[in-house]
Amino acid sequence: MPKTESSIxxxxxxxxxxMLSNGEKFEAPxxxxxNLKKLAKFQGKFVRTKPGSKPILTT
Known part of the structure; x- marks a missing residue:
């Protein structure tokens, strides 16, 4: 990259x-x-499992 005299x-x-000093903004992830939809899917699977059975964990 070429050297420049400007800084941000x-x-x-x-x-x-x-937020950069030139006004550009970057939103937070x-x-x-x-992941809320994925969480709801796993919670639904968990509710339907019987106590003492093997957990069903698939991604």
Missing amino acids: GIDLGISTFA KPLKQ
Whole structure:
């Protein structure tokens, strides 16, 4: 990469993952929202298992 004289500051936060001094924003990853459907599937399988049986864990 060629050398430049410009620099950019980075502010790390909670509501916005990172905000650059030029105004560009990066949103934080939301792993809970992405995995809620998968969690519901596993909870449904868990409810239908009998006590003492082998757990059904498939990804």
